[in-house]
Amino acid sequence: MATEVKAHITGTVWKIEVKVGDTVQEGDTVVILESMKMEMPVEAPSAGEVLEIKVAEGSAVEEDAVLLVLS
Numbered sequence: 001m002a003t004e005v006k007a008h009i010t011g012t013v014w015k016i017e018v019k020v021g022d023t024v025q026e027g028d029t030v031v032i033l034e035s036m037k038m039e040m041p042v043e044a045p046s047a048g049e050v051l052e053i054k055v056a057e058g059s060a061v062e063e064d065a066v067l068l069v070l071s
Contacts, residue, residue: 003046003070007061011035016057022050024070031067042067
């Protein structure tokens, strides 16, 4: 079952820390968002493999936007 990793704030994708095929553990930082000059890490909610990345570095995202999908 796929798990969507969503943005917890509105901001800009500052850095993507993973690539498709990477294995992550629960709590690993997968994306860093920038909002109001602050860097906010987005952590994997569960362990899994990165199936799809839905954003690019520099793109603007709204709160609850899907950033990536884990298996």
